[in-house]
Every structure is written in structure tokens, then in C-alpha cells.
Amino acid sequence: MGILSRFKTIMSSHISDVLNKSDNPEKIIEDTLRTLNLDLGKVKAETVALMEEEKRIKRALNECRSNIEKMERYAMKAIEAGDENDARAYLEKKAAFASEQSEWETSYQQVASEAAQMKQLLEKLTADIGELEARSQALKMKMTSSETQKKVAGSSATFGQMEDKVDRALFEAEALAELRSNPLDELEDPAEPAKTHKETDVDADLEALKESMKKN
Numbered sequence: 367m368g369i370l371s372r373f374k375t376i377m378s379s380h381i382s383d384v385l386n387k388s389d390n391p392e393k394i395i396e397d398t399l400r401t402l403n404l405d406l407g408k409v410k411a412e413t414v415a416l417m418e419e420e421k422r423i424k425r426a427l428n429e430c431r432s433n434i435e436k437m438e439r440y441a442m443k444a445i446e447a448g449d450e451n452d453a454r455a456y457l458e459k460k461a462a463f464a465s466e467q468s469e470w471e472t473s474y475q476q477v478a479s480e481a482a483q484m485k486q487l488l489e490k491l492t493a494d495i496g497e498l499e500a501r502s503q504a505l506k507m508k509m510t511s512s513e514t515q516k517k518v519a520g521s522s523a524t525f526g527q528m529e530d531k532v533d534r535a536l537f538e539a540e541a542l543a544e545l546r547s548n549p550l551d552e553l554e555d556p557a558e559p560a561k562t563h564k565e566t567d568v569d570a571d572l573e574a575l576k577e578s579m580k581k582n
Contacts, residue, residue, distance in 0.1 A: 369408040373483055376405065377490055381497050392509075395502045399495065406491045413484045420477045427470040433463045 369376075384398055385391055437460035444453035 368412050369405060369487065370412070370480060370483055372405075373487065376487060379494075381494055381501075385501070392502075392505060395498055395505065399498050399502070402491055402495050402498065406488070406495065409484055409487045409491060413481070413488065416477060416481055416484060420474070420481060423470055423474045423477055427467065427474055430463050430467040430470055434460050434467060437463060 381398070385394060387394075437456045441453040441456035441460065444450070444456060
């Protein structure tokens with residue numbers, strides 16, 4: 367059976383219904399597009415075959431009509447010639463061609479009906495494919511945008527971490543440079559002035575005591 371056996375199914379299908387039934391829109395779009403393109407290929411192929419059949423039936427129908435007219439003319443001439451037997455024979459052939467004409471007309475109507483359905487299928491499939499391709503493109507753009515935002519967010523976080531590392535390294539370098547410019551042995555010892563001041567007082571007391579003893 368050809369694609370027309372699925373005419374009602376295809377014509378009653380809705381892209382939104384198909385997409386809403388799936389948790390993976392990207393996959394369902396790809397699968398549906400593949401199926402629709404296969405169906406479209408079948409419609410085009412069968413349409414070509416149908417057009418050839420339509421031409422064949424049209425030629426046969428025209429030939430049959432021509433023969434009917436011809437037999438009628440021959441019968442009229444036979445009557446004019448007074449030959450009713452020939453006239454009757456021509457009219458019998460005319461009746462046979464008339465019966466054949468009826469069959470060809472039925473076939474032609476069938477082909478015309480199928481051709482109309484093929485046209486509807488072609489328009490429906492083309493529209494569905496166009497809609498799916500548009501949705502697929504929109505979905506890819508959203509996914510790309512989402513991935514870009516994630517990368518930007520990740521880059522910002524990484525950059526912030528790098529800034530922190532650079533700041534820490536800078537602080538450490540400054541501290542090390544300051545330490546090297548002021549060695550530990552050159553740093554002022556808070557206890558040193560007190561020690562010097564204490565020794566000075568003792569020396570003064572010692573000298574004063576010596577002077578006092580000399581006077582005595």
C-alpha cells in the first residue's frame with residue numbers, strides 16, 4: 367500500500383502534540399524530521415507515478431470519446447446509404463466504446479481524487495517540515511546561548527579566583543621586599559634603649575659614690 371493509506375493519520379497529526387510527549391525535544395525533532403522527509407520523498411515519487419497514470423487514462427478517455435463520435439458518424443452514413451445492418455453494427459461498437467468510456471471516466475476520477483490528496487499531503491508535510499526545522503534552529507540557538515552563559519559564568523568565577531591569587535602573591539611579594547630591606551639584626555630592639563638607660567644610671571651612681579668617698 368502506498369503513502370495514501372496513511373492519509374488520515376498524516377493529515378490529522380500535529381507537531382505540537384508530538385513534541386509535548388517527549389522529554390528530549392532535540393531527539394524527537396530529529397526523528398520526526400527524518401520520518402517526515404521520508405514520507406515527503408514517497409509522496410513526490412508516488413505523485414510522479416500518479417501523474418503518468420493520469421496522462422495515460424486521459425489519452426485512453428479521449429481516444430474512446432473520439433471512437434464514439436466516429437461510430438456515430440459511420441452509422442449516420444450507413445443509414446443515409448440505406449444500409450441498416452452496417453448502421454446497427456456501428457451503433458453496437460458505439461455502445462461498447464460508451465461502456466469503456468464510463469470505465470475510463472471512473473478511473474480518471476479516482477486518479478484525480480488521489481492527485482488532490484497527494485497535493486494535500488505535499489502541502490502538509492512541507493509545512494510540518496518547515497515548522498520543525500524552525501523549531502530545531504530555535505532550540506539550537508537557545509542551547510548555544512545557554513552554553514555560552516555557562517562558559518561566561520565559569521570564566522568570571524575563574525577570573526575572580528585568578529585575581530585573588532594575584533593579589534595574595536602581590537601582598538606576599540611586598541612583605542618579602544620590605545623584610546629584605548630591613549634585616550632582623552638591624553631592626554630596633556625595644557629592650558635596647560631601656561638597657562642603655564639603666565647602665566647609664568648605674569655608671570652615674572658609681573661615679574658619684576667615688577667622688578663622695580674621695581671627699582671623706
